[in-house]
Amino acid sequence: MSRDTNFYYSFLVLPREKRDAIVAVWDFCRAVDDAADEAASSALAAEAVKRWRRELAACFEGGQPGSSQAVALAPLVKRFNLPREAFDALIDGVEMDVEPRTYETFDDLYQYCIRVASAVGLICLEIFGYREPMSKQYATDLGVALQLTNILRDVPGDLQRGRVYLPQEDLRTFDCCEQDLRREAGLSGGIRSGAVKALLRHQAGRARDYFERAARALPPADARSLVAAEIMGAIYRAILDRIEMLDYDIFSTVVRIPRPRRALIAATTWARTRLAR
Helix, strand or coil: CCCCCCCHHHHCCCCHHHHHHHHHHHHHHHHHHHHHHCCCCHHHHHHHHHHHHHHHHHHHHCCCCCCHHHHHHCCHHHHCCCCHHHHHHHHHHHHCCCCCCECCCHHHHHHHHHHHHHHHHHHHHHHHCCCCCHHHHHHHHHHHHHHHHHHHHCHHHHHHCCCECCCHHHHHHCCCCHHHHHHHHCCCCCCCCHHHHHHHHHHHHHHHHHHHHHHHHCCHHHCCCCHHHHHHHHHHHHHHHHHHHCCCCCCCCCCCCCHHHHHHHHHHHHHHHHHCC
């Protein structure tokens, strides 16, 4: 796993067996996600999604996987009691990206977030280990928070792919349209439109809300087991902080957290969790 990913520093705190398992899950999920993003056409993307469904079936039904990612994943299914329904949900979410689409309401977008992000969190939860059922709600809310942060940060890149994840009802509320977003993407030197800035501020507030929901849902008894997830959340909250510091100008530069800062966040989050016991 590359050090350039936001997940790298969170996984370093795990014991070797769990770290290797998480990396295998991450590699499989990344490969499924790339099926929609990197295919040359919608038809090829759809075929790739079907191929990953077959690979998943092989992992859970005792078949012979054909990809290196599925080969690595297969022995982990029974070892960690991985939930097939979460993998199915992930593939369903990726399939939603095969054809360019918009989301009318936040409820529509929420279902997408549950599939492509919270599902992965629920898979990882089984590897991290937990005792309290409420940890599943924590993983669900944290996944939504991470995905909403990604959506906000990636508005310019998604526009280039013909995708708009911001709910259409929100665009109308703030008197915006897709063309307004494209216009801002073509400018430099800060956001010119107050309406676009208000729209993005609203999206940031929604992501903050889900980070807060996750924090409230985290059972103290499972805090140490889920420290890797807490590190991940802290790094993404730093991305949100950075977007707010830039006054929501996500168009002039790709918002990133430097490696030394990510390492510091990981260390301080780990130390805080250890001291809280």
